[in-house]
Amino acid sequence: MAQNTALPRNETGIETAIGILRQRFADRLQTGQSIREQHGHTTTWIENQAPDAVVFPDTTQDVSEIVSICAAHNAPIIPFGTGTSLEGHVNAPAGGVSLDLSRMNRVLAVNPDDLDCVVQPGVTREDLNTHLRDQGLFFPIDPGANASLGGMAATRASGTNAVRYGTMKDNVLSLEAVMPDGQIIRTGHRAKKSSAGYDLTRLLVGAEGTLGVITELTLRLHGIPESITSARCSFPSVDAACRAVMMTIQYGIPVARIELLDELSVRAANAYSGLSLPETPLLLLEFHGSDTGAAEQAETFGQIAEDFGGSDFAATSTMEERNKLWQARHDMYWACLQLRPGAQGISTDVCVPISRLAECVTQAQAKSAEIGLVAPIVGHVGDGNFHTLLLIDRNSPQEVARAEAFVGWLNDLAISMDGTCTGEHGIGQGKRTYLAKELGSATTYMAAIKAALDPQNIMNPGKIF
Amino acid sequence: MAQNTALPRNETGIETAIGILRQRFADRLQTGQSIREQHGHTTTWIENQAPDAVVFPDTTQDVSEIVSICAAHNAPIIPFGTGTSLEGHVNAPAGGVSLDLSRMNRVLAVNPDDLDCVVQPGVTREDLNTHLRDQGLFFPIDPGANASLGGMAATRASGTNAVRYGTMKDNVLSLEAVMPDGQIIRTGHRAKKSSAGYDLTRLLVGAEGTLGVITELTLRLHGIPESITSARCSFPSVDAACRAVMMTIQYGIPVARIELLDELSVRAANAYSGLSLPETPLLLLEFHGSDTGAAEQAETFGQIAEDFGGSDFAATSTMEERNKLWQARHDMYWACLQLRPGAQGISTDVCVPISRLAECVTQAQAKSAEIGLVAPIVGHVGDGNFHTLLLIDRNSPQEVARAEAFVGWLNDLAISMDGTCTGEHGIGQGKRTYLAKELGSATTYMAAIKAALDPQNIMNPGKIF
Numbered sequence: 001m002a003q004n005t006a007l008p009r010n011e012t013g014i015e016t017a018i019g020i021l022r023q024r025f026a027d028r029l030q031t032g033q034s035i036r037e038q039h040g041h042t043t044t045w046i047e048n049q050a051p052d053a054v055v056f057p058d059t060t061q062d063v064s065e066i067v068s069i070c071a072a073h074n075a076p077i078i079p080f081g082t083g084t085s086l087e088g089h090v091n092a093p094a095g096g097v098s099l100d101l102s103r104m105n106r107v108l109a110v111n112p113d114d115l116d117c118v119v120q121p122g123v124t125r126e127d128l129n130t131h132l133r134d135q136g137l138f139f140p141i142d143p144g145a146n147a148s149l150g151g152m153a154a155t156r157a158s159g160t161n162a163v164r165y166g167t168m169k170d171n172v173l174s175l176e177a178v179m180p181d182g183q184i185i186r187t188g189h190r191a192k193k194s195s196a197g198y199d200l201t202r203l204l205v206g207a208e209g210t211l212g213v214i215t216e217l218t219l220r221l222h223g224i225p226e227s228i229t230s231a232r233c234s235f236p237s238v239d240a241a242c243r244a245v246m247m248t249i250q251y252g253i254p255v256a257r258i259e260l261l262d263e264l265s266v267r268a269a270n271a272y273s274g275l276s277l278p279e280t281p282l283l284l285l286e287f288h289g290s291d292t293g294a295a296e297q298a299e300t301f302g303q304i305a306e307d308f309g310g311s312d313f314a315a316t317s318t319m320e321e322r323n324k325l326w327q328a329r330h331d332m333y334w335a336c337l338q339l340r341p342g343a344q345g346i347s348t349d350v351c352v353p354i355s356r357l358a359e360c361v362t363q364a365q366a367k368s369a370e371i372g373l374v375a376p377i378v379g380h381v382g383d384g385n386f387h388t389l390l391l392i393d394r395n396s397p398q399e400v401a402r403a404e405a406f407v408g409w410l411n412d413l414a415i416s417m418d419g420t421c422t423g424e425h426g427i428g429q430g431k432r433t434y435l436a437k438e439l440g441s442a443t444t445y446m447a448a449i450k451a452a453l454d455p456q457n458i459m460n461p462g463k464i465f
Numbered sequence: 466m467a468q469n470t471a472l473p474r475n476e477t478g479i480e481t482a483i484g485i486l487r488q489r490f491a492d493r494l495q496t497g498q499s500i501r502e503q504h505g506h507t508t509t510w511i512e513n514q515a516p517d518a519v520v521f522p523d524t525t526q527d528v529s530e531i532v533s534i535c536a537a538h539n540a541p542i543i544p545f546g547t548g549t550s551l552e553g554h555v556n557a558p559a560g561g562v563s564l565d566l567s568r569m570n571r572v573l574a575v576n577p578d579d580l581d582c583v584v585q586p587g588v589t590r591e592d593l594n595t596h597l598r599d600q601g602l603f604f605p606i607d608p609g610a611n612a613s614l615g616g617m618a619a620t621r622a623s624g625t626n627a628v629r630y631g632t633m634k635d636n637v638l639s640l641e642a643v644m645p646d647g648q649i650i651r652t653g654h655r656a657k658k659s660s661a662g663y664d665l666t667r668l669l670v671g672a673e674g675t676l677g678v679i680t681e682l683t684l685r686l687h688g689i690p691e692s693i694t695s696a697r698c699s700f701p702s703v704d705a706a707c708r709a710v711m712m713t714i715q716y717g718i719p720v721a722r723i724e725l726l727d728e729l730s731v732r733a734a735n736a737y738s739g740l741s742l743p744e745t746p747l748l749l750l751e752f753h754g755s756d757t758g759a760a761e762q763a764e765t766f767g768q769i770a771e772d773f774g775g776s777d778f779a780a781t782s783t784m785e786e787r788n789k790l791w792q793a794r795h796d797m798y799w800a801c802l803q804l805r806p807g808a809q810g811i812s813t814d815v816c817v818p819i820s821r822l823a824e825c826v827t828q829a830q831a832k833s834a835e836i837g838l839v840a841p842i843v844g845h846v847g848d849g850n851f852h853t854l855l856l857i858d859r860n861s862p863q864e865v866a867r868a869e870a871f872v873g874w875l876n877d878l879a880i881s882m883d884g885t886c887t888g889e890h891g892i893g894q895g896k897r898t899y900l901a902k903e904l905g906s907a908t909t910y911m912a913a914i915k916a917a918l919d920p921q922n923i924m925n926p927g928k929i930f
Contacts, residue, residue, distance in 0.1 A: 112715070170631075184906075191818060198914060203664060292757065420659035423659060425660060440650070446662050
C-alpha cells in the first residue's frame, strides 16, 4: 500500500551506528528477524517495515547516548512503547534502530498532596493505576489498549474518559525528553500551570516521536471518585442517541464516559460477551462523583434519554455489573472481528463537532452498506469521536481498495464538517495525505519546526509528513 | 532598568514600511506621540518603549498585508490587544509597528450545540460574555482585566476560574493566525479533540506574538451553571488556609474559584471596599453546579475549613452578596495601592506545586518584611499561583533595586520548589532571565523554533528571549 512507501536508506550510517551500539549495549541490542518484525508493527493494518536493530535503554542517559550515536551517523531512530498504535507509527521505512523503552518502567514519584506523579515512559497505564490504587488515586486516560504512557503522550492518546478528564495533552504537566541532537531537556516542572515560554510539552505530546524521545513524564492524577455509577440505554436510531449525547453535554452533566455502539456493534457484543441487549444503537455511560452527585447525574441523564426515545435504561453502581458492561466495551475489537470470521480489522477514527455527529455516523453507515463493507461503529461520542472497524479480507485487492476508498471518503467527510481526520489515533504513515487536506499550509510550519529541531530527519522519519 | 534594553533599529526598513502602510491604510495608521506611547505600555511597570507607528487592521487580509509589508522591509511588528499585560509585552525595543487589533472585535459565530464560538482577536472577555448571556453560555477565563481574547491567548492567561475551567491553553480549540511571512494558517477546526500533527494551537497560545499574529479564535464555551454559591472563610494563618485549599483539591471538590488574600490584602480590602472582615488570611470561594451540587460542595468545604481552624465561614447564593465579594477581589489592585498612597505597584506572579504553597507564601511575606517592602499577596491558590504587589516609590533607585532583588529572589524560590517563574503573566521583557534559569537548555529549542518560523526576528522582538 502507498501509505508506507520505503524511504532511501543510509546503509553505511545505519551499519556503523549499530556496530557502535552493539559494543556499548551488548545483548541490550537485538537484531533477530522476529524481534525486528515485532517492533515494526503490531496492531496496525499497514504492512510491516522492520527496523535493522532494537535497542533497550535503561536510563535517560542511555537514550541520550543512543540518539547521539545515531545522530553522528545519520541513522534513523524509532521510539517504541508497546506497539499498540494504529497508523504505522513504529514502522521503519528508512530502516534504523527501534528504541524500545519497555525497560524504563519505573514510577519515580507519586505526590498525593499535589495530585501528580513522575514516571518513566515504559510504564503502562494499567501498571500505573495498580501502583496508585492504594493511595486512592488514578490516572484517567484509557485508550483501550494497555499502552505505555510515553507512547500515549507521543500519540496524544485519549479514549473513553476524555469527555470528562481530557486527553494526554491535558494530563501531562511536563516532560523530560532527549532531543534529536542527544541533549536532555525538561519542558517544565510540577506547577499546575505556567506561562513560561513556548509550550514544548504540548509540542512533544502528539509529535509521534518525530521531534525527540520522551524519557520521563510528570502526570496529573485524580482522586478515585467516592461513587461510580454505570448506565446503559438503548435508542431507536443513531440520530436519537447522538441528540441525547448533545443534550447531556449541553446540560453540563460531567459525564465520565459516554460511548455509542451502533446496531452492528451491539449484535457483536451480544454474541461475543453473552449479553442480550436490544440490537439498536446503545449508549454506555459512567458517572463519577459523590454518592448523591453521581446518582443525580444518572437520574438527569435518564430524563434526557426518555425525551429522545431511550428505553431499557439501567443504572448500576455495583462493581460486578459495571465491570461486565465495560469489559464488553473493551472487547469490542475482538467481538466485531467475529462478525466476519477470518476477516482482518482496519480501525479508523475521525472526530467532528458534536452537532454533526449523528449525520456523520449515519452517512458512514450508509456508505459502508452501499459499498458492501461490514463496518461496525463505536465511539467516544461525548467528544464527537468515533471509530469504524472495517472487516476485510486482506488477500482481496478489491476489498482492500474499497476499504481504502472508504477511509478516504470518511476523512474527507469529517474534514468537510469542521472536524479532524483523527481524534486520537494520530497521523503516523496512514493519515499523512489527510493531514495536508485538513490543515493545508499550516503543515508547512510543522515541517519547518521539524527541520529546525531535527535537521537530519533521524527521528521517526516518514511519519506525520 | 535592564529588562528593556533597546535593540538595534533598522531605521530605513521601518521608515519604508511605514511609508507603504500609510499609503495603504491612510488614517488607520497613526504616528502621534501620545498614541504611540499608549501602545508601548499601559499596566506594565517596565519603562515605555514606544513603537514608530500604530496600525489598525479591520480584517485578517489586512493583517496579512501589514505583516507582508513589514517582512519585506524587515520592520518589527508588535501585536496589541488592550495593553493589559504586565511584563512589557507590547514595548517596541527595536521600534517598528504596533498592530492594534481592537477594530477586529466581532463575534463571528456562536454554536450552542457544540459549546463553542468563533471570535476575532479584539473581542474582550466581557464583550463576549455579554454577547453569550442570553444563550445561557459563558467563557470562563477571567484574568481580572477586561483583556482581549487574542491577547489572552497570546499570553496564555488564566485567573480566578482556572482551578476548575483551565487556562487559555485548555479553552482555545483552534486558531487562525498570520505567520511571520504573511501567510494565513488555521491550526485546527471545531472538533473537541484531534491528534492531527503538531499542536500549533498550543504553540501559538503563550508565544506572546513572537511567532505570528492571532487573527481568529475558536473557543470552548460552558453552560452558565444552574447554581452559583460564593463563600468566604478566615484562617488563623496562611499555612492553615493553604492546607485547607490542598485538602479541598484532594477531596475532588470541583471548586470554581478559590482565592487567598493575606492579612495585608484583607486590610486593604476592608479600607477600600468598606468591608469588615477579620484581618487574618482569607479564602474567597465560588462553587458551580446544580442546586444540590453547589450546596453540597460549599458544605463539604465548610467542614474541611473547620478542621484547619477556619472561622467566620459564610456562604451565599444571592447575586448581590456574591457581586460585592468578587468586586472587592477584582478591586484588590486599587485597594492595595491605598496601603501606601502615592506608591506605584509592581505585580509579579509565581506558581508552585500546591504542597509548597504555604511555605512559598510565608517565606515571601517574611522576605518583604525583612527588606522593608509593603507587599500584599493575593493568589489563585487552587493552582498554587500567587501574586505579590510591591508598593514602591519609583523615584527612589534604592526602592526599585530592592523590588528587583525581591522579584529575583521570589522567582528563584519558586523555581527551587519545582515551580515556575510565571503562572499567568508570561515572560515578556521582564522575566527573560528567569525563563533561562527555569528551563535551561530547553530554551535553545524554543529559540530554534523562533528562528525557523521568524528568521528575520520581526515578530515582537525582544520578548521571551
